[in-house]
Amino acid sequence: MVAGSNSVRRARPLLGTFVEIEANGLVQAEVVGAIDDAFEAISTVHRLMSFHEPDSDVCRLNREAFDRPVKVHQWTFDVLRTSIELHRRSAGLFNVAVAPALQAMGILPQQYADEAADVLRPAPEAVELCDGNMIRFRHSHAKIDLGGIAKGFAVDRALDALRRSGLINRCLVNAGGDLAAFGSEMQSAHIRHPRDPARVICQIDIINEALASTARRFDPFQSTETSGSAIVDPRGQTPANAIDGVAVRASSCMLADALTKVVMISGTGAAGLLELCNASALLITSDGEVQITPDWQSAVHLAA
C-alpha cells in the first residue's frame, strides 16, 4: 500500500456477473470519480455487445448483417477484428459464431433463432469486416455471441479508464473472474475449484497483466454445486467437458478471456497459440490433475 493513498473498492452487477473495482490514489474523491468512469466504460461494452438487449450491436448484427452491412461502434469492430484473427490462428477453435449451438443447449435465449437452422452447420469465417466499421455476415444462419471475449474487453476498457485518469497508482478490475491489474505492486487472485467452489486450488500472482478463467457455471443462490460448461467445441458443436477449468494470463484481458475458450477445448494442444500470444495457462482436468505452462510456474501457488 502506498503511503498516504486512499483505497476504494466498489462492486456493481454488470455483464451478467459482479464487477468489482479496487483502486488506490491520493485523493479519495478523485478515486471514486475514476471508478465511476471505469464502470461507465463497462456499461458501454455491456450495451454494445449483449446478446440479450435488442438494441445492442450484437443483436443488430444477428438480425440484419446477412441482408446488408451493419455499422457498429469502434469497440465492437475491434473485438470482432481480434475474434477473427484468433479464429484463424486457433484453426477455427475460437469461434464467435457458435450462438446457434448455445441456443440449442438453452444457454442463450431463442430470440431471433431460426427454427430451421441447422446447429451443426460449421460457420467458418462467418464475419466479414468492411470499411467504415461496417460488418457483414457471409451466411444467412450466422449468429454471433461475444460472450467469450467481450467480458475481457470490458475489463481492459475499465482498466484503461482508470489508468488514463492519471489519478490512480494501483488498481484491479475483476469481472466475475476475468481480471486485470495495473500498478507496480504485486496483486493476487485465488482460483476456485471448478467442481467445488468452496475450495480454493491456488493463488496466482499478477502484476500489470490480465488473468481470465473459465469453468463450470456456479449459482450460490441455489447450491454449492456447479453446472456444466458453457463452452462449445465448434468442430462437433458439443459442450467441452474433458477439462473442468482453465486460467490464462496475458497482456490484455480480452486476449486472456478468448484464450481460455481455446484451452478449454484443446487442452495442452493450445501451447503453440499461447506461446504465439505470449500467454500462460493453467488447466484442471476432470480427473483432478493440474497442468501449468512452464513459464507460469513461479507465479502459481498450489494448494498442498
Add this chain to the structure above:
Amino acid sequence: MTEWVRYVLPAVAVASVASPAYTMEYLSIEEAQKQAFPSATQFTPVQAGRIWKAEAGGRVAGYFIFDRVVGKHLYIDYAIALTTAGAVQKVEILQYRESYGGEIRSPSWLAQFVGKNNTNALKINDDIRNIAGATLSSTHVTEGVKRILATYGSRLK
C-alpha cells in the same frame, strides 16, 4: 515451448483447503447514499430502513432504495438510486457474503498452501481479495432491481 508441468490435486476429502466464508463489505447505507446523491443535503425516510428521498436545497434529487437478495449460500445487500422520473441511475453492491456452513475454516487455512519451492511459499497474511474460477451469476440482483422498479418505480414519482 517445453512440456506442461503436471500436479495432482489433493482429494476432495481434504477439508483443510476449503475456503472460509467469503465476505466483502463495500459501502454502508450512509456512504452509498452520499455517493449516489453527492449534492443532497438530507435523506428523508419514506419507508423505514428501506427507502429514502434525497433532497438538495429543498428540491427532490431522487430516491435511494436498499434491498437484499438472499439465497442458500449467498446474500447480497445492494442499493438502487432512482431519478425523480423513476429511472435507475445506479445499482451499487453494498455487501456480499457467501457461506458454506460446516466448511467454514479460520484464516489459518492458508497455512496449508505450499508452493513448489520455498520462494513460492504463500504469505499467510495474504487474505483472499480476488476470486477467479467458476463464474457467479448476477441474475438475482437484476431480478431484484426489476421487482423494486415494478413495486416502487411509479409510486415514488
